[in-house]
Amino acid sequence: MARGNLSIHLAERPTGEIIPGTTFTAKTSPAPSPSDLKDGQILVEVLYLSLDPTLRAQLNDRRSYVPPVQIGAVMNGASVSRVLATRSKQVSEGDYVYAATGWTEYAILEEGKFEPSSQYPGLRQPQDMLSALGITGVTAWYGMTQIGDPKPGETVVVSGAAGATGSVAGQIAKLKGARVVGIAGSDDKCRWLTEELGFDAAVNYKAADFKQKFKEATPNYIDVYFDNVGGDILDMCLIRAKEFARFVECGVISQYNSADPKGIKAIGQLVTMRIKMQGFIIFDHREHFPRARAEISKWLEEGKLKKNETILQGGLRAAEQGLVDLYRGINTGKLMVEVKNPNETPSKL
Ligand SMILES: NC(=O)c1ccc[n+]([C@@H]2O[C@H](COP(=O)([O-])OP(=O)(O)OC[C@H]3O[C@@H](n4cnc5c(N)ncnc54)[C@H](OP(=O)(O)O)[C@@H]3O)[C@@H](O)[C@H]2O)c1
Structure with a gap:
């Protein structure tokens, strides 16, 4: 049969x-x-x-x-x-x-x-x-290196930081010499980010004191925001953005299940802080895949990048x-x- x-x-x-x-x-x-x-x-x-x-x-x-x-x-x-x-x-x-x-x-x-x-x-x-070598890994590599392009000492914030894309994006920003702050949905995930992956700080967005803790974690404001979630967290990051910040719009998971997706309230920040906000779809950038995979593979091999x-x-x-x-x-x-x-x-x- x-x-x-x-x-x-x-x-x-x-x-x-x-x-x-x-x-x-x-x-x-x-x-x-x-x-x-x-x-x-x-x-x-x-x-x-x-x-x-x-x-x-x-x-x-x-x-x-x-x-x-x-x-x-x-x-x-x-x-x-x-x-x-x-x-x-x-x-x-x-x-x-x-x-x-x-x-x-x-x-x-x-x-x-x-x-x-x-x-x-x-x-x-x-x-x-x-x-890490798949689509989420190359998405993290492309968004962080080709759009966010953090410089040593800059503050990079990554939301969805303990996920497939975010965890790699944050580590790449660390490899570029940035100070990296992750946003994730549990204390365990935040511990994984700081203790295992080397993020400088991580904040649990489900905790009651999230906004205050996030403010404390970004004393010099935000140079690069790698956005995986959209919604209220995007608005909060716009409010904490430094002049000439780069916002990498990778995804808006907080809105995917919503019949009535939220818009951006703090849109005025784009003007006053002269922010560059850029969305991308990784499948438009296949020519970068060989280089992205080669670099990710080398970092994994050298123990400079961890994955789960x-x-x-x-x-x-x-x-x-x-x-x-x-x-x-x-x-x-x-x-x-x-x-x-x-x-x-x-x-x-
Ligand atoms: N632009 C592109 O070409 C491209 C390619 C791949 C992926 N993406 C996007 O990248 C993002 C991450 O994708 P992924 O595949 O790496 O998934 P993932 O981050 O591994 O998994 C999704 C995570 O999002 C978090 N989350 C769920 N609902 C949330 C909410 N309402 N607010 C905040 N966080 C929430 C959850 O973690 P917590 O426990 O932290 O809530 C969950 O683990 C998505 O937005 C996806 O669409 C874009």
Whole structure:
């Protein structure tokens, strides 16, 4: 009997938070087989599925940098997979690839739609292709070095600081000689930032005295703000901005689940403090990936950069609740779901 291929599909568009059991529906169809492959295609099994804040935004029927997920379609998602069969010369059986497979256990991919692990220097384990060497790592590198561009002694503030992007962005700012202040959602995360990652200060935005503590942590105001969250924290950072500050607009996770997103109140600060605020989407900057990955890999090797992964067990079915929990801060470092452990025998299809 043919092996089943579990996939998770969008059932209905949420207006606020994702509702487990309602927003998505699971389906099982026959898994693809090597005989289905055409020239240039590969057959893969997903090992780790990346859970990313932007996935919630892709459920809205709105113009964005990617088309919205359609009702009934397989949920969007990137993963690291193992090649089970290949009719492409770019990879061999058993290689790892990064691709936008969606929420599925098996997929057929064509050349140009996957990245072989050879593009990830210093790769130690497949999950690194989703974490420090993956999209969030290069996003941190690009936003911090090409937009924020901190100088030695400047004050850099990073929100979402204990997450995949923020934790790398803050450490890169430290490597550039800046004084780095992280904002995160628990005392444990703040301790991790200062004690393990070398941030100069970290402030818990859920604590009652957050605003006062943040003021104390930024006595010389802010030169670079790496924004992962938007909302009230962005307004607070605008108010603490120094003249000619650079605001790197990477993401606004505090607004992704909101049916009525908040605007910026302190917009006047852009003028009075002559702030440069720049948003970016990392996929516009692929030409920087080789250099970003090479530098990140070297820093990891030298112990100058640390990373963490929060890996959810339970297979593909754990993705739905995992995505809900991402917005509740379940993760320290990169959040992903283990769909299949790479140490297990490859599937025979
Ligand atoms: N521009 C680009 O090309 C690009 C590429 C990748 C990612 N991004 C953006 O970068 C940001 C971080 O993404 P990531 O993948 O690295 O995720 P992540 O930071 O690993 O995970 C998200 C974190 O956000 C925090 N959070 C959740 N709700 C929040 C809220 N209401 N206010 C403040 N913090 C909140 C949680 O930590 P706490 O416990 O601290 O709340 C959670 O752990 C997101 O905004 C994402 O959209 C942008």
